[in-house]
Amino acid sequence: xxxxxxxILKYGRIYPDNILKVDSFLNHQIDxxxxxxxGKEFAKRFAxxxxxxxxxxxxxxxxxxxxxxxxxxxxxxxxxKTQTKNISSEVYTAKVMSYTHxxxxxxxxxxEFLKAGDKILIVDDFLANGAALEGLISLVxxxxxxxxxxxxxxxxxxxGGGDRLRAQGVRVESLALIDKMTDTSxxxxx
Amino acid sequence: xxxxxxxILKYGRIYPDNILKVDSFLNHQIDxxxxxxxGKEFAKRFAxxxxxxxxxxxxxxxxxxxxxxxxxxxxxxxxxKTQTKNISSEVYTAKVMSYTHxxxxxxxxxxEFLKAGDKILIVDDFLANGAALEGLISLVxxxxxxxxxxxxxxxxxxxGGGDRLRAQGVRVESLALIDKMTDTSxxxxx
Numbered sequence: 001x002x003x004x005x006x007x008i009l010k011y012g013r014i015y016p017d018n019i020l021k022v023d024s025f026l027n028h029q030i031d032x033x034x035x036x037x038x039g040k041e042f043a044k045r046f047a048x049x050x051x052x053x054x055x056x057x058x059x060x061x062x063x064x065x066x067x068x069x070x071x072x073x074x075x076x077x078x079x080x081k082t083q084t085k086n087i088s089s090e091v092y093t094a095k096v097m098s099y100t101h102x103x104x105x106x107x108x109x110x111x112e113f114l115k116a117g118d119k120i121l122i123v124d125d126f127l128a129n130g131a132a133l134e135g136l137i138s139l140v141x142x143x144x145x146x147x148x149x150x151x152x153x154x155x156x157x158x159x160g161g162g163d164r165l166r167a168q169g170v171r172v173e174s175l176a177l178i179d180k181m182t183d184t185s186x187x188x189x190x
Numbered sequence: 191x192x193x194x195x196x197x198i199l200k201y202g203r204i205y206p207d208n209i210l211k212v213d214s215f216l217n218h219q220i221d222x223x224x225x226x227x228x229g230k231e232f233a234k235r236f237a238x239x240x241x242x243x244x245x246x247x248x249x250x251x252x253x254x255x256x257x258x259x260x261x262x263x264x265x266x267x268x269x270x271k272t273q274t275k276n277i278s279s280e281v282y283t284a285k286v287m288s289y290t291h292x293x294x295x296x297x298x299x300x301x302e303f304l305k306a307g308d309k310i311l312i313v314d315d316f317l318a319n320g321a322a323l324e325g326l327i328s329l330v331x332x333x334x335x336x337x338x339x340x341x342x343x344x345x346x347x348x349x350g351g352g353d354r355l356r357a358q359g360v361r362v363e364s365l366a367l368i369d370k371m372t373d374t375s376x377x378x379x380x
Contacts, residue, residue: 029267029303032260058249059268063256070222070257077219078249113219 001041001175004153005188007034008176018156018181026153027060027125032067038175039067042123042151045173049148051121053077055114055140057107057132061124064153068123077114079107079136092142096135099128107135116144127152127174130161137170149173156181157189191231191365194343195378197224198366208346208371216343217250217315222257228365229257232313232341235363239338241311243267245304245330247297247322250315254343258313267304269297269326282332286325289318297325306334317342317364320351327360339363346371347379 013021025031054076056065062078069076083105087093091108098105114120122136133150140147149171155162157179162172180187203211215221244266246255252268259266273295277283281298288295304310312326323340330337339361345352347369352362370377 023300024303025265028270028300029265030256030259031265032256033263035256036260059252059270062249062252063266066220066222066225066253066256067260069220070226073223075215075219075221076253080218080249110213110218113214 001038003037004034004176007031008154008186012186014181014183014186016183018158020154020156020178020181020186022125022154030063032063035063035067036071038064038153039069039071041175042068042121042173043071046121046148046151049121050119051148052119053114053121055079055109055120055122055136056124057081057136060126064125065123068121068151072121075113077109079109079139081105082108092139094135094138094142097131099131107132107139109139111143114139114143114145118143118145119148120145121148121151123151123153125153127155127162127172128159130165133161133165137165151175154178191228193224193227194366197221198344198376202376204371204373204376206373208348210344210346210368210371210376212315212344220253222253225253225257226261228254228343229259229261231365232258232311232363233261236311236338236341239311240309241338242309243304243311245269245299245310245312245326246314247271247326251313254315255313258311258341262311265303267299269299269329271295272298282329284325284328284332287321289321297322297329299329301333304329304333304335308333308335309338310335311338311341313341313343315343317345317352317362318349320355323351323355327355341365344368 054065054069057079065076093108152174155174155177177189179189201214244255244259247269255266283298342364345364345367367379369379
């Protein structure tokens with residue numbers, strides 16, 4: 001998606017350890033017209049697949065999921081992160097390792113809103129090692145719902161999570177796929 | 191806003207201690223067409239005020255803020271909740287008491303995205319005692335920005351936070367203002 005790649009090149013900032021900050025337009029300050037275009041692009045790529053619900057994880061996935069759901073004309077659902085010891089029986093839960101924060105947390109969604117028969121598109125802002133996505137996929141599987149695929153805004157291809165999921169047969173569509181980062185540059189996969 | 195009140199009456203669920211759950215359409219599963227209407231309504235109510243940024247707090251404010259920002263044609267910014275002991279000098283921070291979770295947390299926004307000269311509309315899903323809103327207002331004041339007002343989806347009028355802020359001169363617009371709740375019913379302010 002050229003509009004997004006242009007934004008990344010213009011406003012993204014690269015820090016050591018392959019950190020790409022896009023917090024001026026995607027995950028702290030947010031450009032809603034970009035979200036609207038992202039939503040339309042996912043709706044185009046996954047058209048005709050019967051998607052009836054968009055699933056994401058708080059917090060930075062929510063805006064993306066909301067506009068994607070709007071483009072599909074269906075509801076969205078966001079998994080909550082929790083460190084509560086007592087997980088209710090009314091939720092599906094999965095463990096996710098956060099490499100950024102160096103800890104494991106639980107993600108939960110209410111069983112009421114994720115059902116067998118649902119056709120789920122998962123969306124998120126970043127895909128790196130794939131841990132968050134695997135947690136979300138686990139929630140979909142626990143519900144007996146169908147995973148249509150994953151729509152990712154920025155994939156760090158060199159961290160391997162996306163290609164590992166593709167090798168497992170998951171359809172992963174990334175709007176900007178970065179194959180290489182140095183301390184001063186990044187290269188998109190063609 | 192009649193569409194919203196109808197949704198609350200039809201899908202909202204009342205629990206003891208004045209808890210109103212709207213997680214089937216507003217803050218867990220989310221109806222994006224409702225968010226779009228909410229955004230347009232805030233843009234109408236605060237038209238002509240020069241709003242150039244929408245501020246909210248994660249997580250359930252994000253979808254609302256994204257569609258409100260889209261209706262205004264301006265960016266949005268969400269404050270992050272953190273329990274980090276070391277707050278960077280690059281952020282504005284405020285303490286917020288969560289009555290729901292019985293603890294105090296810090297909220298932060300990057301100084302880079304909140305500036306003197308900004309005209310800020312704060313939006314959120316709920317207003318009860320006003321603690322979260324006061325934290326957000328503090329961030330706006332620290333930046334020397336102008337607070338245009340607060341757009342709230344559901345205000346629990348009987349908990350007093352909204353009227354206390356109005357008495358301080360803050361313009362608070364709530365799309366559904368509940369004056370009374372019992373274990374089985376709720377009454378909107380006319």
